[in-house]
Amino acid sequence: xxxxxxTIIGVRPYEAISRKYKIPQVIAxxxxxxxxxxxxxIARQVKNxxxxxxxxxx
Numbered sequence: 001x002x003x004x005x006x007t008i009i010g011v012r013p014y015e016a017i018s019r020k021y022k023i024p025q026v027i028a029x030x031x032x033x034x035x036x037x038x039x040x041x042i043a044r045q046v047k048n049x050x051x052x053x054x055x056x057x058x
Contacts, residue, residue: 003029003057011053022051029057 006014006027014025024045028038038056045052 003027003034003055006055006057011055014053018051018053024051025053027053027055027057 011027014027017023018025024042026038026041026045028034034056041054041056044050045054
């Protein structure tokens with residue numbers, strides 16, 4: 001999810017999707033390190049059989 005939008009609306013709109021479809025999601029910025037960290041966080045969720053919304057865009 002785009003971080004700049006999620007800064008305003010928060011993570012709540014995405015949580016139902018993660019629960020219903022068991023999809024890991026990470027809110028991230030557009031910088032290369034933000035994207036790399038988001039990929040890592042999603043991979044960690046997949047490895048741990050998690051499907052939550054995390055915010056990397058702080």
